Amino acid sequence: xxxxxxxxxxxxxxxxxxxxxxxxxxxxxxxxxxxxxxxxxxxxxxxxxxxxxxxxxxxxxxxxxxxxxxxxxxxxxxxxxxxxxxxxxxxxxxxxxxxxxxxxxxxxxxxxxxxxxxxxxxxxxxxxxxxxxxxxxxxxxxxxxxxxxxxxxxxxxxxxxxxxxxxxxxxxxxxxxxxxxxxxxxxxxxxxxxxxxxxxxxxxxxxxxxxxxxxxxxxxxxxxxxxxxxxxxxxxxxxxxxxxxxxxxxxxxxxxxxxxxxxxxxxxxxxxxxxxxxxxxxxxxxxxxxxxxxxxxxxxxxxxxxxxxxxxxxxxxxxxxxxxxxx
Ligand SMILES: Cc1cc2nc3c(=O)[nH]c(=O)nc-3n(C[C@H](O)[C@H](O)[C@H](O)COP(=O)(O)O)c2cc1C
Numbered sequence: 001x002x003x004x005x006x007x008x009x010x011x012x013x014x015x016x017x018x019x020x021x022x023x024x025x026x027x028x029x030x031x032x033x034x035x036x037x038x039x040x041x042x043x044x045x046x047x048x049x050x051x052x053x054x055x056x057x058x059x060x061x062x063x064x065x066x067x068x069x070x071x072x073x074x075x076x077x078x079x080x081x082x083x084x085x086x087x088x089x090x091x092x093x094x095x096x097x098x099x100x101x102x103x104x105x106x107x108x109x110x111x112x113x114x115x116x117x118x119x120x121x122x123x124x125x126x127x128x129x130x131x132x133x134x135x136x137x138x139x140x141x142x143x144x145x146x147x148x149x150x151x152x153x154x155x156x157x158x159x160x161x162x163x164x165x166x167x168x169x170x171x172x173x174x175x176x177x178x179x180x181x182x183x184x185x186x187x188x189x190x191x192x193x194x195x196x197x198x199x200x201x202x203x204x205x206x207x208x209x210x211x212x213x214x215x216x217x218x219x220x221x222x223x224x225x226x227x228x229x230x231x232x233x234x235x236x237x238x239x240x241x242x243x244x245x246x247x248x249x250x251x252x253x254x255x256x257x258x259x260x261x262x263x264x265x266x267x268x269x270x271x272x273x274x275x276x277x278x279x280x281x282x283x284x285x286x287x288x289x290x291x292x293x294x295x296x297x298x299x300x301x302x303x304x305x306x307x308x309x310x311x312x313x314x315x316x317x318x319x320x321x322x323x324x325x326x327x
Pocket of ligand 1: 015016017018019020021052053054056057060111112113114115188189273274275276277314315
């Protein structure tokens with residue numbers, strides 16, 4: 001009964017965040033349980049070859065489902081059962097108890113990634129609250145102590161990203177730089193969410209179209225330079241660190257932690273702007289690990305965090321809202 005009632009809530013669960021907004025999750029209702037899996041077509045083999053961001057996104061989705069169910073008075077729990085061969089992270093099952101969470105469906109609906117200007121970073125109290133969320137699962141949230149070094153690492157990571165034609169091609173396939181794009185209201189990264197003006201969006205489209213021809217003539221360096229320094233837009237960088245021995249299953253669990261961390265920030269009037277390239281690029285991951293004194297594999301996510309100056313545009317979804325019916 002609880003599981004059948006959950007069907008009506010699924011469009012709200014789709015508000016969960018995912019890398020490149022691919023919404024990789026898939027729910028299958030089976031007798032007695034809902035299987036939580038993923039679609040291969042919505043993974044990022046070039047940008048996320050290890051699958052770390054996929055597993056974080058799936059974990060965040062699980063947490064979102066539990067929060068939305070609890071808010072509706074439904075008793076539901078998650079049983080982790082990660083199996084790559086079956087593209088499954090686990091099962092949602094009915095429970096006699098509601099999931100115990102301080103968060104609600106309204107917060108799931110209103111949380112947003114924010115790539116714009118921040119008037120202030122997180123104060124010590126908020127960092128401690130986010131850290132407490134991670135510590136409850138054996139991890140930690142750390143502020144990056146050296147902003148200058150971080151800005152340099154970001155430049156290196158951006159250059160590495162734009163130097164790889166497969167990564168650029170994949171990014172291009174998820175960019176929605178004009179409302180005329182057929183999937184503009186369904187998924188991917190829109191011009192509005194990226195905070196691009198009409199002129200900037202047109203220039204980026206032209207540059208990416210010319211990429212194959214101009215790659216060897218220094219376009220990657222130009223694109224990296226054009227992405228600017230987001231750290232100059234205010235806020236402070238926070239790193240989500242997993243426990244010693246972090247493995248694939250831990251990353252799914254820490255996707256749940258990531259969702260709780262972002263909702264903790266949201267509840268305090270703050271937002272996150274992920275900078276995953278810092279963890280994706282091997283050189284910058286190593287350097288960041290050395291800076292924080294942790295093994296690089298334990299670095300799960302980096303985001304600029306702060307108090308947004310203005311609202312962020314809502315991102316698209318294949319299910320619910322304007323994207324309804326496109327699933
Ligand atoms: C694991 C993960 C990694 C992400 N990495 C980045 C990133 O490197 N840069 C970025 O701008 N956004 C990143 N995002 C944010 C997504 O693009 C965003 O969640 C998605 O577009 C949906 O938008 P919303 O969060 O506003 O709902 C990431 C999100 C997740 C869950």
